[in-house]
Amino acid sequence: KGSRNYFRSLLVLFLALGTHYGKVYLLDVQGNITQKFDVSPVKINQISLDESGEHMGVCSEDGKVQVFGLYSAEEFHETFDCPIKIVAVHPHFVRSHFKQFVTGGKKLLLYERGWMNRWKPSVLHEGEGNIRNVKWRGHLIAWANNMGVKILDMISKQRITNVPRDDISLRPDMYPCSLCWKDNLTLIIGWGNSVKICSVKERHASEMRDLPNRYVEIVFQFDTEFYISGLAPICDQLVILSYVKEISEKTEVECCARPRLDIVQPLPESCEEISSDALTVRGFQENECRDYHLEYSEGESLFYIISPRDVVVAKERDQDDHIDWLLEKKKYEEALMAAEISQKTIKKHKILDIGLAYINHLMEKGEYDLAARKCQKILGKNTELWEFEVYKFKEIGQLKVS
Template sequence: CTFLALGTHFGKVFLLDIQGNVTQRFEISSVKINQISLDESGEHVGICSEDGKVQVFGLYTREGFHENFDCPIKVVALHPQFTKSNYKQFVTGGNKLLLYEKNWLNRWKTSVLHEGEGSITNVQWRANLIAWANNVGVKIYDISTKQRITNVLRDNVSLRPDMYPCSLCWKDNTTLIVGWGTSIKICVVKERNPTEMRDLPSRYVEIVSAFETEFFISGLAPLADQLVALYFVKENPDHMDEEFCARPRLDIIQPLPESCEEISSDALTVRNFKDNECRDYRLVHSEGESLFYIISPKDIVVAKERDQDDHIDWLLAKKKYEEALMAAEISFKNIKRHDVQKIGMSYINHLVEKGDYDSAARKCQKVLGKNMELWENEVYRFKTIGQLKAISQYLPRGDLRLRPAIYEMILHEFLRTDYEGFATLIREWPGELYNNNAIVQAVTDHLKRDPTNSTLLTTLAELYTYDQRYDRALEIYLRLRHKDVYQLIHKHNLFSSIEDKIVLLMDFDREKAVDMLLDNEDKISTDRVVEELADRPELLHVYLHKLFKRDHHKGQKYHERQIGLYAEDSTHCPLEKVQFFTFLNPNTHPNFLKVNQCLFSYLRALQMIMEELEDVDKAIEFAKEQDDGELWEDLISYSIDKPPFITGLLNNIGTHVDPILLIHRIKEGMEIPNLRDSLVKILQDYNLQILLREGCKKILVADSLSLLQKMHRTQMRGVRVDGGSTFREHFAKRRGPGSGILEMKK
């Protein structure tokens, strides 16, 4: 587990857990503890003090090393693998750096690694490399090759090394971070090329980054590819003559080859910071956990990377609930102190307090989810503040649903204050959500006070439809002339219910009603329809006319009545009248002759189309159908003094009548609209006819030639004959063009 070993100025060492609780206590000396070192496993500890005492012992074993020196021991460092028997090594530093190794006789052997450059102020051991700092600079020793491989000189020699000590920190097994005064260097240990070695060490150090900082460095620690720097800050305001100590700063910086970029900065509040010096602070980090301990004479501050919980805390403190909820949803697997739903509830409460009820209701859908108890609590809260309408459109209405009383409460609220909103909810909400009969009764009660309200009537019809009381719904739809009446009839097969309502349906929409009646003759017979429409001849005529257009024979027994209806009718096209009377047989319909036979002749029909409808396109269509030359002649004669009609004829008669007949009869000087386009079209049509004729001629000639060749081959084919000299003599006597061939064959 993670713990912190803390030495005091009174010679005591405390082991603290990450909450700051003391777990163990050791009496080492009566004076200041200078340095404490732990191996990687955390099972062994090395301690040195100002009175020259050095102790190395196991926290869980009795093995140990105790030594007293006649000078202060400033530093101690255990081999990272000290727990293993092969690595029982540690170093101490006072005026010189000593290496202690346990030999095979279980005795400690001492070696001097360095001396003569003043007091050793810091030492750090990583893998096979030992780095230490003295008054001159920083050295690195390779214990595997027993060689010192570098000497990094101190930059600012004006600073007292005891007041501004060197900070050393290994980032990994080959990267050392050095901080001294205001300068930082990142040193990388590299293997030397064998061809360059000669008498040089097998390794060398390359400084990959070196830069100055604004403040004095009290401690350094790695954080991925960045650095955590603990700064001792001195400020000198313009109105003061002397500097004073400010709060220490903990910065995250991004090192560059010759400078750095500040990522974040925090000023730390520690007790008595105004009385502290640079040497009074330490920065210790716990690898693998991103925990950083800032040690001061009176306080220990624990810093760690912000996680999502911290981020959410900050967002909530700033009342950025939307962002906090989004962050919690994205990282719901990683957050430990927060709950997505609780954050969402805080957001809803915040929106309600702001008076943004619609947004609060919309968030309920996302936050409350499947928690029906929370849903009902929120509905009652919205009722208390008079905002049921806001939450109504977001209530669950699928497989998960609230108690019917909740939905009925909202419907009653809308029915009391907003008929249109009530109708919308009835259309949108499934009928299973509430007690349909209770709502029907409530609507009926309101209609007693406002019986003509179309919104309430339509909604009542929809409620009846859901309750399968289709007859009542149909009555309301017909009363309102509602567009959905036909859909209701078709969907629920209500044809038996409309037999006595045919007139109402046709008064509402004749076209739809007639189409529906004709499409469903098997459900409502023609006789029944005619019977219902007997007192409304104009409706009967519409029905019989459409029946005739669909099938000339179906309504034959009503043709006698239709003759009179057509005679009185002025709405239908003359062409349609002509079609009807053309179909009738005068011999079987004696009344036919009584209805002005001339009126319905082809010429009279054409005249009606031209004079009454003034529709040249219909006239041309009629002439095409009859394919009568005299009819075309009459059409040309009638149109010859009407330029728009001439344009229509020029555009359409080219395939039935020679356009020259029309063009010759046009008066000179008459202005004809779009004449050029019409003539171009005539010429194009003529060219097309010529091309078609030439194509047909070529096909005909090719077919004739092919058949002639086939006939010729057939006639020239040899015919086998049997016989003696009689046939030869016969052939010889009848010499012709081929007689030479016969003679050659002999």
């Protein structure tokens, strides 16, 4: 509590948090600390977990890189003469023939364990500034440096694309690139206020010549209203964590506002906003774009928003949540209709309870005729409820007999 959480990585069963003070904490889904690692005396720059959740890679500002098993004695250490900003372990690191990981500082280095269990480094890329982000999915590695985003095919060991950075006026360390694989062949890039969704495709044999056997097509591209701190897929839509600045009404000076979590529907050259929520996190007035991160749990629609002092868990709204919101806004007619449509899937609400609350609401507003008309549909043939409601109408002098 109170420490600056500089990076995180999410698996279904736990969350890993690295702090400014060189410690790594494993938290369960309720936020309870289950394990603690003293990795470095300085800040943790990034954490990477394989898909099994059994191996973790950690890099820190003092140039240390560690890859180790959470449930085994397997361990690798390396110290560089410069800060290491990025580490990514192979998604299937747990398997013996996939003992690989990459690190990023001034170079993008691939480490592979070979003969006699020795680790062999090789340079994948250098010469375009610091490596800012890396995401590994299947046989594809995507990384961002000062110039743009590259993708490497690990099977052919060929670089298959270069997606240039749009707004070169933004400092890449202050407005970092967000990368996210939607699936094995779809990469989502968010940088500044620009979003690109890229599809990796196979090149036809007749087009090969000296070209890589794969290429990348940008299928969606659009700009957002605010700067992007993180993004994640949700079905065919996107969840975008936005860094917001606004003009203060009191001082008329630009200041940091609460971050936003938006759901948008990508269109070929624009997007449609589906929902938008402002998040309340401590110290948002002092935060920068780089201080927020977004991670998600595939298949569970759980999203983790990390700020320097808080972790916020967001989940996709279900119909029960929607009905809660309608009842809170006293939109009883709409709540009743929503419950009737989704009666097989709602778990929290009952149609009868909503209907009775609707009748009470109408009576409190003095709309007795409408309340009486609704009784027929809501009460049905339940004689006990009819007796109770008739008595209520009689008590307030609104029982009419014709």
